[in-house]
Amino acid sequence: MLSFMPGLGDVVVDTFDGDTPKSDRAHLRDQGRVLFTNPDMLHLNILPQEDKWRTFLKNLKFVVVDELHVYNGLFGSHVAFIMRRLRRICTAVGNRRVKFISCSATVANPEEHMKTIFGVDTVKLTDFDGSPSGRKEFLCWNTPFKDPKDPSSGRGDSMAESAKLFCQLILRGIRVIAFCRIRKQCEILITAVRHEAARLERPDLAACVMGYRGGYAPQDRRKIEKEMFEGKLMGIIATNALELGVDIGSLDAVVTVGFPYTIANLRQQSGRAGRRNKDSLSVLVGDCFATDQYYMDNPDEIFTKPNCALQVDLQNMLVLEGHIQCAAFEMPIRPNEDAIYFGKQLQGIAEERMVKDSSGFYHCNERFRPQPSRCVAIRDTEDGHFAVVDVSNGNSLVLEEVEPSRAFFTIYEGGIFLHQGYTYIVKEFSPSQKVAKVVRVNVDWTTQQRDYTDIDPIETEAIRQIPNSLSRAFYGAIKVRQVVFGFFKVDKRRRILDAVQVDNPPIEIFSKGMWLDVPKSALEILNSRRLNVAGAIHAAEHAILSLMPQFVISMPEDVRTECKVAIKEFAEKETSRKRPARLTFYDAKGGAGGSGISTKAFEFIDVLLARACDRVRACHCTEGCVECVCSERCKEQNVVMSKAGSEVILRCLLGQEHEIDIDALPWGPDDERMPAGIETVVLAEEVGPIKGRRIEMVKVKREEEEEM
Secondary structure (H helix, E strand, O other): OHHHOOOOOOOEEEEOOOOOOHHHHHHHHHHEEEEEOOHHHHHHHHOOOOOOOHHHHHOOOEEEEOOHHHOOHHHHHHHHHHHHHHHHHHHHOOOOOOEEEEOOOOOOOHHHHHHHHHOOOOOOOOOOOOOOEOOEEEEEEEOOEEEOOEEEEEEOOHHHHHHHHHHHHHHOOOOEEEEOOOHHHHHHHHHHHHHHHHHOOOHHHHHOEEEEOOOEOHHHHHHHHHHHHOOOOOEEEEOHHHOOOOOOOOOOEEEEEOOOOOHHHHHHHHOOOOEOOOOEEEEEEEOOOHHHHHHHHOOOHHHHOOOOOOOOOOOOHHHHHHHHHHHHHHOOEOHHHHHHHHOOOHHHHHHHHOEEOOOOOEEOOHHHOOOHHHHOOOOOOOOOOEEEEEOHHHOOEEEEEEOHHHHHHHOOOOOEEEEOOEEEEEEEEEOOOOEEEEEEOOOOEEEEEEEEEEEEEEEEEEEEEOOOOOOEEEEEEEEEEEEEEEEEEEEOOOOEEEEEEOOOOOEEEEEEEEEEEOOHHHHHHHHHOOOOHHHHHHHHHHHHHHHHHHOOOOOOOOEEEOOOOHHHHOOOOOOOOOEEOEEEEEEOOOHHHOOOHHHHHHHOHHHHHHHHHHHHHHOOOOOOOOOOOOOOOOOOOOOOOOHHHHHHHHHHHOOOHHHOOHHHOOOHHHHHOOOOOOOOEEOOOOOOOOOOOOOEEEOOOHHHHHHO
16 A cells, blocks of 8 residues: 555565564564554563664554454453553653554443553544445354254254355355354364265365464464455354454355354454445354353344443552563663552552662562563463374374463374364374374264363462351462363264273463352252252352452453363263362463452452342243353353252352242252252362461451441
């Protein structure tokens, strides 16, 4: 575009990110006029080297941030402080003219959020959409029952149904993108599309479809983007990696396979088609899960339910201190002047945790040196990826790289690895060398890992008494232990052909969190009515998690819990792996020190319990829904769920056992339509502190505080 404008043909416009060659960076820094970068490069490279970037920052006029809704929750907090560090440096070099521009189609509170992210007082909102757009048809397509005449037969294969839709759209000359929730579903759908194309005897159809997701090499992703943009591909199957930003040209239709966690995600995906004044189609394919069926039954909510207001916590002490230490490394801190960027807590943090010189300036603490920005992770990124190498026919081609947290769940000797819908069998896996060697095979079965995750507290650091109850809430260190102990060979009809054992080392990560031990009285009531205890715990955890954003600024995935797995809870054979009757919540980010979000939730645990109980009791559904105990983000699809049991647990934790009408409770699997299984839950034993360490006892006095 600039090449057609007089005098601007030689303006240097380029990308400056982690893939930019080192040899090009100095030239872009010195000559670049328009740079496309990201918060990570600003945090790790540009601001820490402000002396090298001083000329660029002194002349910086506009900072344009696309997709403002992405900067939410914990990540939003990090970006907000990065922007404050940028403004601080620009001001120091004499540049007070920087303007911030941002846009989003799914922000409920755009002005407030803009002010929070950039730390500015005045925002001008443009909320009239003048972009060209055509007519959009939205279709809710429910996967048919296995037996059309028998609803009790259950829903059929949503992947096969989506593949049929996808292929029929392409055959009619419609350029389409399909969104899947996770990577594995993406590969399964590509395979299903190839099978459907073969059934239709249209091999040319499969040739114009490709997958796009995280894990693919950058060069492969750029190639896919280019081919889609140029029209060489008619269809692309992706995860939410393509919800944002990447321009792949004009699309006519979107197929969303299963409800994508939030209404905002669905609207972002739907908006991928119909740009540039063209009519478009958006299809939501309903899966068998509770959340999907809720929106199939209530399609109006897709259009009437408001987007969630975005929230960013600028008081999170772990995030705040990290960025103050980074700012001090970039330029010494003077609390009186810099409080406008970092708030009133700056003075205390500077005095307690920073190094003061003779001139009154504060410098970065030694524990953050030599590179403070490397000590402050703004995303949940991982190092040390595992390479998956195709050694078929003497080749040695890296197919993709897998994060350490995913590796043992997707790579195991004898297992099937899917890439672009093609099947590869893992011949050799070396965890020490972080390499898996695979060979292309043509088989009509795949593999499904057999694993479990135990989330257990290992040290109590603080205890909070629940008012009017004998129960207590605990806070401390949490260990998350993930074990893959084997896999099933599964055919196209999901029938198990074989069960294979593997000997993979466990994956252990540590965090901070809070927990509540289920009272013995609750277990006695649940057992007396044959209610599934694991389902009751799972439902109670979801009810509490769903209310956390009312008290703590967070996103749904910032705090997690132990979701119960149907294959274990509904088993008919006795298991040696008994789990303690406990509601556990832990910080999903921040490493062993946590993110600080569960700490804040712990302060309000009594109110959280009361409101969760009220919500469950007031909901008119019978077996649980997204309004009470089902979660749109449940990794186990809300299968193991007892709404009635959750209310029993919540009431007992609040000391309201006497208010429970036991005779009115459902009678186990007969009324709840959930298999009883073998009991997998036992009474929890209290977790103590490390020997010699004192526990902080916190007494709640909410009524007195409210009166004051």
